[in-house]
Structures are given as C-alpha cells and as structure tokens.
Amino acid sequence: MNASLTPKLLSGDIKVGDRLPALEHRVTATTVVLGALASRDWRPMHHDKDFAVERNGTPNIFINTPNNAAWFERYITDWTGPFGRLGRLSFQMKTPVFPGDEMCFGGEVKALTADGTGCHWADLELGISVNGEPRTVGKARVAIPATIDDNPWRRKGERWQP
Amino acid sequence: MNEDDTLPEAVRNMIGVPLYEERTEFPIEIGYVYNTCAAVENGNPLYWDEDAAQQIAGGRIAPPTMLSVWFRPHYWAPGATGERKALQAHFDIKALLDLPEAVVADNEASFGEPVRMGDVLTTCQIVRSIGPVKQTRLGTGRFWTIDVRTTNQHGEWVGTEAYTLLGYRRPAQ
Numbered sequence: 001m002n003a004s005l006t007p008k009l010l011s012g013d014i015k016v017g018d019r020l021p022a023l024e025h026r027v028t029a030t031t032v033v034l035g036a037l038a039s040r041d042w043r044p045m046h047h048d049k050d051f052a053v054e055r056n057g058t059p060n061i062f063i064n065t066p067n068n069a070a071w072f073e074r075y076i077t078d079w080t081g082p083f084g085r086l087g088r089l090s091f092q093m094k095t096p097v098f099p100g101d102e103m104c105f106g107g108e109v110k111a112l113t114a115d116g117t118g119c120h121w122a123d124l125e126l127g128i129s130v131n132g133e134p135r136t137v138g139k140a141r142v143a144i145p146a147t148i149d150d151n152p153w154r155r156k157g158e159r160w161q162p
Numbered sequence: 163m164n165e166d167d168t169l170p171e172a173v174r175n176m177i178g179v180p181l182y183e184e185r186t187e188f189p190i191e192i193g194y195v196y197n198t199c200a201a202v203e204n205g206n207p208l209y210w211d212e213d214a215a216q217q218i219a220g221g222r223i224a225p226p227t228m229l230s231v232w233f234r235p236h237y238w239a240p241g242a243t244g245e246r247k248a249l250q251a252h253f254d255i256k257a258l259l260d261l262p263e264a265v266v267a268d269n270e271a272s273f274g275e276p277v278r279m280g281d282v283l284t285t286c287q288i289v290r291s292i293g294p295v296k297q298t299r300l301g302t303g304r305f306w307t308i309d310v311r312t313t314n315q316h317g318e319w320v321g322t323e324a325y326t327l328l329g330y331r332r333p334a335q
Binding site: 004025041083085160 | 194197199200203205207208214217218220227228231234237268269272273274318
C-alpha cells in the first residue's frame with residue numbers, strides 16, 4: 001500500500017499566463033499505429049501508407065483524432081499530477097502529424113476560477129507544433145485541487161460541473 | 163437569398179429527442195487503458211497503480227478522453243454486414259435537407275462521472291440545434307449541433323461529445 005498520496009499541484013500555485021512545461025516527442029509510424037489501434041480506429045489512413053498517399057493525398061499515415069486527445073490529456077496531467085481531473089477538451093487538427101515529425105506541445109493558463117460548488121478550474125490554451133508550425137490547437141478545462149485535502153475525482157452529480 | 167429558411171417537419175421533429183441509443187459491445191476493460199497510456203507514454207499512476215487509483219478515484223478508471231473508444235465497433239464480428247456510420251443523426255439531417263457535403267466545424271468533449279472497469283455505457287445522439295441557411299466559403303448550407311451523450315449502467319452522465327457540423331451544397335451543385 002502506498003503512503004497517502006497528496007496533490008502535486010494546487011490551484012494557488014498557478015497564475016494566469018503560466019506556461020505548461022514543454023513536451024517534445026518524435027513521431028514514428030509505430031506511434032501512429034499504436035495510437036490508432038489503442039483507440040479502436042481501424043481506418044487505413046492511420047496504418048497503411050499506400051492508402052494514405054493514394055486516397056487521402058497525404059505524404060504518409062497520420063495521427064488520428066482520439067489519439068491526439070490522448071496526447072493532450074497526457075500533456076495536461078503530466079503538469080497537474082494524478083489529482084488533476086479533465087472537465088472539457090476541444091481541439092482542431094489544422095494539419096496532420098506524420099511519422100518523422102517532432103511534436104512540440106505547448107500550453108498556457110488563460111483563466112483560473114472557482115465555481116459555486118468550490119471546484120477550482122484552470123482554463124488552458126493548448127497547441128502541438130512541428131518545426132514552429134502549429135498543427136493542432138485546442139482548449140481544455142481542468143479541475144485542480146484547492147488544498148492538499150481536496151480531490152476533484154471525489155466530486156459527483158451537482159458538485160461536478162465541467 | 164431566395165432559399166427557403168423553413169426546416170422540414172421531419173427535421174424539426176428530430177431536435178431535442180434522444181436518437182440511436184447504442185450500448186458498448188464489451189464491458190470497459192483495463193487492456194485498452196494500458197494500450198492508450200502506452201501509445202502516448204502517459205505514466206499517470208491513476209491508470210497504472212491499483213493503490214493510487216483506489217486512493218484518488220475509488221478504483222480503476224479509464225482516462226476521460228477514451229470516451230469514444232468504447233463505442234467504435236469491432237473491425238470484424240460474426241454475422242456483421244455493411245459499415246456502421248458513426249453519428250447517424252447527422253447523416254439523417256444531411257439527407258433530409260438535401261445537402262450533399264458536410265464538414266465538422268467544431269467539437270468539444272465534456273467529461274462527467276469517471277468510466278470504471280466493468281462499466282457498460284450507453285450513448286444516444288441528441289440534435290441540439292439547427293441554424294438558418296447561411297452562405298459560407300464552401301457553399302450554401304446550415305450549421306447544426308449534435309450532442310453524443312453517454313451514461314453508465316447507473317444512469318449517471320459520464321460525458322458528452324458535442325459536434326457542430328456544416329452541411330452544404332457547393333456553388334456548382
């Protein structure tokens with residue numbers, strides 16, 4: 001049994017304008033295929049290069065939408081730690097991410113609020129760029145503990161209003 | 163613009179009504195959670211460490227962004243015929259309004275009660291709104307928003323994916 005776990009990040013530790021630590025990841029064909037199959041996305045443009053080139057007109061297979069969401073989720077909770085609880089996520093994939101690309105994740109805290117139930121929220125702006133070119137841009141809302149005794153995961157029903 | 167802005171009755175009747183209820187084909191399981199976390203090198207102990215999951219979330223849960231994963235059909239199954247279309251309500255609207263093209267303009271997911279191992283989830287599609295006829299860069303059409311709402315076996319809300327789509331006709335069509 002682990003010792004009692006405590007939050008890594010509290011809402012009071014954060015300011016509007018803070019940037020999330022950068023994350024870089026070199027994408028391979030395996031990255032794309034692992035992500036597609038883990039999300040049960042069997043469409044060929046995420047595992048078959050000939051199909052992607054001939055039918056989609058893209059230079060290679062590319063990362064699929066749910067896997068992009070999983071990357072953003074990892075990026076956010078790397079920052080918050082396990083007590084951070086995602087409430088909302090939206091993003092637009094402007095240009096696909098291909099094998100050979102190095103994804104550079106960035107994020108900024110745009111707003112910090114507490115709702116009527118006492119839940120503390122950080123609103124984030126997120127991006128994935130490759131060689132400085134934005135490929136995916138998005139927004140997220142994540143609940144962050146207010147104190148070491150607070151735990152957003154224990155909120156239910158009316159007390160969880162993402 | 164001379165386009166008739168009145169929505170056909172069949173389309174109006176779809177608004178706000180839960181449609182196409184669908185249940186997950188298998189109970190939520192840890193294998194896909196590991197595959198997803200491994201694919202993005204997500205080391206969050208909530209998904210790898212039984213004790214951490216118990217202390218923080220009261221048991222093993224799936225990452226919230228996996229919501230749509232649980233509803234994608236098997237690539238093959240005995241007796242399966244044809245391809246199932248995700249977001250059937252969208253294709254219904256597109257056909258009823260006779261708009262041959264469509265693109266996703268926006269989508270936003272919101273996450274409720276955590277998805278737990280063994281859960282059986284149910285989803286339905288709710289057409290939230292259909293906008294007026296608009297001239298867009300792509301052609302003439304309408305925007306509509308469909309909520310894909312998911313609940314668990316206790317009837318608790320576990321998440322919604324809201325899709326805003328543009329159905330349109332190209333100028334030459």
